[in-house]
Amino acid sequence: MQSIVEIYFVIFTIYMRGKKRTTIYDIAEKLNITASSVSRALNNSSYVNEATKKLILKTAEELNYKRNTLASNLRKGQTKTIGVVVPRINQNFFSNVIAGIEEATYQKNYNLIICQSNESHEKEIKCVNTLINQHVDCIVISVSVDSNDYQHLQNVLDQGIQLIQFDRVADELETLKVINDNEQASFEAVCHMIEQGYKKIALLEGPQNLNIFRQRKEGYLNALKKYNMPIREEFIIANAWTKELGAEATRKLLSLTDLPDAIFASTSDFSALGVLEVANDLAIKVPSELGICGYSNEAFTEITSPSITTIDQFSVYMGKTVANLYFQEMENNDTVVIPKIISIKPKLMVRGSTLKNS
Amino acid sequence: MQSIVEIYFVIFTIYMRGKKRTTIYDIAEKLNITASSVSRALNNSSYVNEATKKLILKTAEELNYKRNTLASNLRKGQTKTIGVVVPRINQNFFSNVIAGIEEATYQKNYNLIICQSNESHEKEIKCVNTLINQHVDCIVISVSVDSNDYQHLQNVLDQGIQLIQFDRVADELETLKVINDNEQASFEAVCHMIEQGYKKIALLEGPQNLNIFRQRKEGYLNALKKYNMPIREEFIIANAWTKELGAEATRKLLSLTDLPDAIFASTSDFSALGVLEVANDLAIKVPSELGICGYSNEAFTEITSPSITTIDQFSVYMGKTVANLYFQEMENNDTVVIPKIISIKPKLMVRGSTLKNS
C-alpha cells in the first residue's frame, strides 16, 4: 500500500491549539451583567429583558460564542444523543437504517454516535459500554452474529438508558423493538417460487442463533408445508451467508444426483449473487433451470442478468421508525414503559430470476 | 406506508427513568475514603495504595459504576471524539471511508459522531456547528456539492479544532487534506480507452464547483491532448452525476449525427450504469460499439454484463489514513501545524466495458 500514497508538505502555518473559547462569563463581563442573564438569553428564556437579550445575542455572535454542550449536558443530565451499534457501517442495509435514523434525529436536534461491532460480541460490549459512559439518552442496536449473552444490554436498561433493538433482536430482552416480519416475507417468497412451478427448492440459511435467520427458515418450512412438499435435509445448507459461502453451497447442491430447481438464499442478496454466478459458470439457465431468490433488495439485484427476485426491508424507513419510536416514548416521560414491537412488513420484489412462467 | 407496519404492545414493565447512577462519591462513601482516591484508582494512578486500588476497582464493579465521560471531558477539556460530516452516509464510498475511520479511531479509544449534510450547504453548516458545540477534538469533512462559502470551516480552525478535509476539499483552506489523485486517475482511464481504439470519447462531468470533478475533467482533457485528439464541446455533458442524469446524457449523446464511441462517466459508477442501461435499451453493443468507464469501483460494477471498467479509490484505506493523520498530528502536540496533503493514488480497474480489443 505504501506506493499508492504521496504526501505533500505544503505551507507552514501556525495555529494555536487549545485556544480559550468564549464562555457566557466572557459575554457577561463585557456587558457588565451576570452569567445567569446571558444563560437565560441564550436559552431564549422569557425572564429576560428583550433589549438586553438582543444585545447578548449580538455580543455572543461577535465573540463567536459556541455553547459548550458538555457543560450544558452535564448540568441537565441529558445529552440529546443517541448511540447506534451495528455490525457493519458499510453494509447497505445498515447504512440505510443509519441514514433513516439520522434524518429523524436531525430534525429534533439530536446527535448520533455510531459504532460498529464488526460482528464481534466482544467489540459490541465495548461499544455499548462506551455509549453508556457517554451518557447517551438512548442506544439503538442490531446485535452481532456471535452474540448469545445479553448482559451488556441488560446493563443499558439498568443504567436507565432507553434501549431499542432493530432487525436482529434478542427476543428475551424486554425492550422496544423494530423488526421485519421475516417469517411472513420468507413464506411469501417461497410460495411465489412454488407457484412459479419450482418443485425442489433449496434453502441457504444463516447462523441460527440469530432470530432473523430462524424466522426466515420457519417461513420456508411453512411454505413447503402449505403445499405439501417434502422437507429435504440435503436441500438445507447451513451458514451460507456470504457470496463465497453461497457459491460454495450452490456447487454442493448442484452436484447432488437429485438436484434442486430453485434456491432461496434467505441470508442475503450477496449469497444469492454467489448462486447466480455459479449457475452462470455451470451454464445452468436462470430462471428456467434454476430459480433464485435473495433477501434485502440490495441495489445490484436489479441490474444482474437476470435481475434477482428479493425482499425489500424498507431500511431507511426502518431507521426513521426507530428514531420516532424513541421520541414518542420520550414524550410520555413518566416511569412506565410499555415494551412495544413494531413490525415492518417487507415486500417481495419479483424479478427475472424466479419468473419461470413468463 | 401505514399498512406495512404492525405494532404489538407486549408486556407492561416498569422501569425507572433517570435512575441515579453510581458516582465516585458513592464508592468513596462505601469505602470510607475520599472521592479523590477513587478517581486516582480509576485512572490507574500510581499514587494509590495497591490494596485500596484493588478494593476500589472491585467495589466499582459491584456497584456497576460507569464513568461519566461528560464530566471527565469537561474537566479535561478534550472529548476524544472526532466528528465526521459527509454528504450521504449510505453512499458506498462514504460509508466505507467512515468504516475506515471507525476502525482506526476505535483502537485509540476515540468516538465518532457522524453527520450527513445531504448535499446541502445549509445543513452542512449546522452539522459543523453542532460538532463544535460538542467540543469534538477534530472534524473530518467532505464538503457538499452546493458549498461555495467556507466560513463555517474557517470557524472550526478559529475554535482551535483540528480540521481534516478528504476527497471533496476546499483548496483554499489551509488544512490537512486526504485526497485522491483524480486527475491522474482520469488521465489513465482515458488513455486506456484511447489505447483500446476508441476515437470519440465523451465525458460526463460533475458540478464544476467541486474540485474533484474539475480534476477529473482536467485528466480527460490531458489524455486527449496527449494523443492529439480534438476536444469536442458537444461530447462534454455537464451535471450528469446520477444514474438518471447519466442515462439522459447518454440518450442525448447517442442522438448526435456524429456520435461518440465511448463514454467516460467521470462522476460515478451510477452514471456509468445509466449509460449501460441506455446502451442496452438501444441495442448498442458494449464494448464493441460503445466503451464505458465509470468512477468509484462500486460493488455492482463487477457484476453487470459486461462488467464496468472503473476506478478504485481505496475508500476504507482513505478513512484509516484520515484518522491516522489526526493521531499523528496530535503526537506533535506543540502549536505548529504543518498543513499536509496526503494523496492516494486510485487504481484503474479494467473490465469488460472497455475491452474492445479482446
Place this chain on the structure above:
DNA sequence: TTGTATGCGTTATCAC
C-alpha cells in the same frame, strides 16, 4: 427582570 449561589461528576493541585 436580574443577581446570587449551588451543583452536575470529574480531575488536578495543593497540603498533610
Place this chain on the structure above:
DNA sequence: GTGATAACGCATACAA
C-alpha cells in the same frame, strides 16, 4: 499515600 478544595461551563432555584 491520602484528603480537602477548586475548577471545568452551564443552568436553575431562590432571593431581591
